[in-house]
Amino acid sequence: MVHDIEMIRNFYKAYPSKIAKVRSVLNRPLTLAEKIIYVHLFKDEDLKNYERGVDYVNFRPDRVAMQDATAQMALLQFMNAGKEKVAVPSTVHCDHLIQAYQGSKKDLQIANKTNGEVYDFLRDVSSRYNIGFWEPGSGIIHQIVLENYAFPGGMMVGTDSHTPNAGGLGMVAIGVGGADAVDVMTGMEWELKMPKLIGVKLIGKLNGWAAPKDVILKLAGILTVKGGTNAIIEYFGEGTKSLSGTGKGTICNMGAEVGATTSLFPYDDRMGVYLNATNREEVAKLANTVEKDLRPDPEVEADPEKYYDRVIEIDLSQLEPYINGPFTPDAATPISEFAEKVKKNDYPRKMEVGLIGSCTNSSYEDITRAVSVAKQAVNKGIKVASPFIVNPGSEKIRATIERDGMLDVFDKVGATIMANACGPCIGQWKRHTDDPTRKNSIVTSFNRNFAKRADGNPNTHAFVASPELVTALTIAGDLCFNPLTDKLKNDKGELVKLEEPSGYELPPKGFEDGSAGYTAPTGAKKEINVASDSQRLQLLQPFPKWNGGDLVDMPLLIKAKGKCTTDHISMAGPWLRFRGHLENISDNMLMGAINAFNDEANKVWNQLTSTYETVSGTAKQYKAKEISSIVVAEDNYGEGSSREHAAMEPRFLNVKAILAKSFARIHETNLKKQGMLAITFINPADYNKIQEKDKLSIIGLKDFAPNKNLKVVVTHTDGSKDEFEVQHTYNQQQIEWFRAGSALNAR
Numbered sequence: 001m002v003h004d005i006e007m008i009r010n011f012y013k014a015y016p017s018k019i020a021k022v023r024s025v026l027n028r029p030l031t032l033a034e035k036i037i038y039v040h041l042f043k044d045e046d047l048k049n050y051e052r053g054v055d056y057v058n059f060r061p062d063r064v065a066m067q068d069a070t071a072q073m074a075l076l077q078f079m080n081a082g083k084e085k086v087a088v089p090s091t092v093h094c095d096h097l098i099q100a101y102q103g104s105k106k107d108l109q110i111a112n113k114t115n116g117e118v119y120d121f122l123r124d125v126s127s128r129y130n131i132g133f134w135e136p137g138s139g140i141i142h143q144i145v146l147e148n149y150a151f152p153g154g155m156m157v158g159t160d161s162h163t164p165n166a167g168g169l170g171m172v173a174i175g176v177g178g179a180d181a182v183d184v185m186t187g188m189e190w191e192l193k194m195p196k197l198i199g200v201k202l203i204g205k206l207n208g209w210a211a212p213k214d215v216i217l218k219l220a221g222i223l224t225v226k227g228g229t230n231a232i233i234e235y236f237g238e239g240t241k242s243l244s245g246t247g248k249g250t251i252c253n254m255g256a257e258v259g260a261t262t263s264l265f266p267y268d269d270r271m272g273v274y275l276n277a278t279n280r281e282e283v284a285k286l287a288n289t290v291e292k293d294l295r296p297d298p299e300v301e302a303d304p305e306k307y308y309d310r311v312i313e314i315d316l317s318q319l320e321p322y323i324n325g326p327f328t329p330d331a332a333t334p335i336s337e338f339a340e341k342v343k344k345n346d347y348p349r350k351m352e353v354g355l356i357g358s359c360t361n362s363s364y365e366d367i368t369r370a371v372s373v374a375k376q377a378v379n380k381g382i383k384v385a386s387p388f389i390v391n392p393g394s395e396k397i398r399a400t401i402e403r404d405g406m407l408d409v410f411d412k413v414g415a416t417i418m419a420n421a422c423g424p425c426i427g428q429w430k431r432h433t434d435d436p437t438r439k440n441s442i443v444t445s446f447n448r449n450f451a452k453r454a455d456g457n458p459n460t461h462a463f464v465a466s467p468e469l470v471t472a473l474t475i476a477g478d479l480c481f482n483p484l485t486d487k488l489k490n491d492k493g494e495l496v497k498l499e500e501p502s503g504y505e506l507p508p509k510g511f512e513d514g515s516a517g518y519t520a521p522t523g524a525k526k527e528i529n530v531a532s533d534s535q536r537l538q539l540l541q542p543f544p545k546w547n548g549g550d551l552v553d554m555p556l557l558i559k560a561k562g563k564c565t566t567d568h569i570s571m572a573g574p575w576l577r578f579r580g581h582l583e584n585i586s587d588n589m590l591m592g593a594i595n596a597f598n599d600e601a602n603k604v605w606n607q608l609t610s611t612y613e614t615v616s617g618t619a620k621q622y623k624a625k626e627i628s629s630i631v632v633a634e635d636n637y638g639e640g641s642s643r644e645h646a647a648m649e650p651r652f653l654n655v656k657a658i659l660a661k662s663f664a665r666i667h668e669t670n671l672k673k674q675g676m677l678a679i680t681f682i683n684p685a686d687y688n689k690i691q692e693k694d695k696l697s698i699i700g701l702k703d704f705a706p707n708k709n710l711k712v713v714v715t716h717t718d719g720s721k722d723e724f725e726v727q728h729t730y731n732q733q734q735i736e737w738f739r740a741g742s743a744l745n746a747r
């Protein structure tokens with residue numbers, strides 16, 4: 001048994017009395033999110049009514065999960081914290097570094113070879129500090145957490161933005177940077193701004209081709225990529241009971257795409273049966289004993305507008321399948337309008353590759369529904385038009401679908417089964433392509449579809465849909481195919497229709513464990529060695545503390561235009577190999593960001609050489625001369641993942657401040673934790689005042705205080721100046737981090 005039943009028993013034992021205290025202090029009906037987060041306050045004395053969206057609150061989460069690409073930096077920081085072992089149950093998952101190319105077996109062999117040094121480091125550090133270690137090939141972090149660790153009413157943090165996947169089992173699960181994870185692992189308070197609450201009422205029942213994925217694809221269209229920022233999305237209503245536990249997980253997973261702090265479903269039987277099926281009968285029994293407080297209070301459901309900051313209603317019975325994209329997950333289009341959109345926007349109509357699986361859609365239900373569609377191609381004599389790739393979410397799923405004959409069906413339609421890992425979802429896809437300069441389309445059941453995300457190719461138009469719809473489109477090979485209305489020609493020349501998908505929520509014969517790949521910690525005081533000439537790993541040096549003055553005449557490093565996600569700031573794919581080596585990975589800094597002055601990526605004006613150079617090359621030259629620099633950006637800067645490299649790289653290369661129209665939550669916290677200044681325009685139009693060769697000063701740092709604006713002075717090349725105020729969200733503690741040079745220095 002890998003989950004910590006003792007901790008969970010204690011949790012449920014204390015839950016009713018803690019809820020009673022929360023009730024007595026708040027003295028009003030409670031939403032589910034409030035119940036869970038208030039029982040996780042760091043200290044009992046901290047219990048009071050916190051203002052949503054305003055107050056910072058200290059929490060004590062129950063556990064931590066880290067994936068291999070972010071765990072390296074998290075554990076390098078943890079090693080500097082001087083602790084003997086982690087304070088809460090924690091796990092490391094090797095899922096991001098395996099490249100998808102020739103299929104599971106060969107790819108895994110290659111990954112073990114090429115990443116051996118990193119895996120050994122993670123395994124040794126995990127063992128030394130009492131952290132559970134999931135070997136390469138065991139599965140993707142969020143699927144493994146759902147199968148083993150998530151429990152209703154619990155709270156966890158994970159160094160990955162899709163950590164909210166565990167909300168499918170009623171857990172408040174939040175994506176954070178490594179420095180935040182270190183807070184929790186060292187037993188310190190973990191700070192978060194009290195989130196706002198978006199209530200999503202689900203009514204009706206899904207039918208036909210509509211899947212849980214379509215709930216979140218539709219919601220992404222309503223909320224947009226930043227509509228959930230600093231908010232928890234809490235689902236409620238009768239419709240929630242019609243969705244499986246894993247379907248709820250899919251919906252929560254993709255709450256990250258609207259910037260939500262996390263997403264959450266109330267406890268119900270569907271979660272209970274999933275817990276039972278995954279050997280956690282005792283957890284289900286314990287949850288049943290406190291069932292009514294694993295749901296919002298009845299008064300909340302009766303009058304949601306009064307208790308949530310915003311309420312959205314979705315009728316599952318009316319929901320159409322959606323396809324979102326390209327290039328952004330909130331470009332939501334119902335299937336009935338999609339062909340029109342493809343033609344109107346001249347998207348490449350040929351569907352070149354279909355990909356299913358990932359942490360988002362790897363459940364038994366997902367796979368059986370996709371297989372029910374794939375089988376029809378075999379049985380009805382339809383030739384599958386496009387290559388098909390399957391990334392199972394875990395060894396448990398892979399072994400179970402193998403036993404149940406589904407891998408055979410995939411084999412018959414020519415699918416390639418990749419390793420139980422992220423693969424193409426994180427740019428770890430060595431794609432076979434004839435011409436990378438050709439515009440092309442792919443459809444995935446993953447969650448994110450930013451430019452270059454899957455295969456590093458800016459010409460790839462990536463769309464996101466449910467696994468069953470991806471399968472249908474793969475069979476047709478045509479983006480304009482609508483399986484609800486259209487027919488396909490079979491090998492006899494007849495026109496045939498694909499029937500609606502069907503599947504099993506859980507395997508009738510139970511789950512197979514396969515070769516699970518879990519290594520328990522030994523706690524042995526093993527020395528951790530990092531070679532000084534390693535290209536993959538580098539011990540961390542503390543960042544210098546603030547010098548006590550204003551930041552004066554910093555050259556503009558880049559004024560980024562449009563979307564600037566963490567993929568633009570610190571690209572994944574081939575760069576994942578340097579995630580444990582800050583100096584090496586800093587070479588990719590902001591290489592995907594578009595320079596507002598020339599519309600090009602990785603080409604910025606170097607004020608020292610008066611030439612155009614790469615962003616990191618320019619920053620390095622400034623750093624060598626002890627010159628600080630500044631980045632200016634537009635809305636939702638740092639959208640996407642939790643990778644703190646996107647904050648540490650600029651910090652390492654002497655960038656002192658990011659001035660943006662707005663920030664994504666996790667990234668803003670990461671910047672603060674690493675001692676950077678994250679400031680925002682009060683008047684977004686001031687963005688237009690910044691010219692390419694400007695120098696910027698930030699004035700007022702000696703009196704840096706919560707809720708007090710700072711001043712920016714922009715000096716143009718002709719000597720003229722612009723001045724305007726900028727705002728920030730630093731509280732007193734975060735200002736101490738800035739002064740100390742980082743949160744870690746401030747301990």
Ligand code: F3S
Nearest residue numbers: 162358359422425426
């Ligand atoms: Fe991995 Fe993609 Fe999920 S990178 S953790 S499968 S979002």
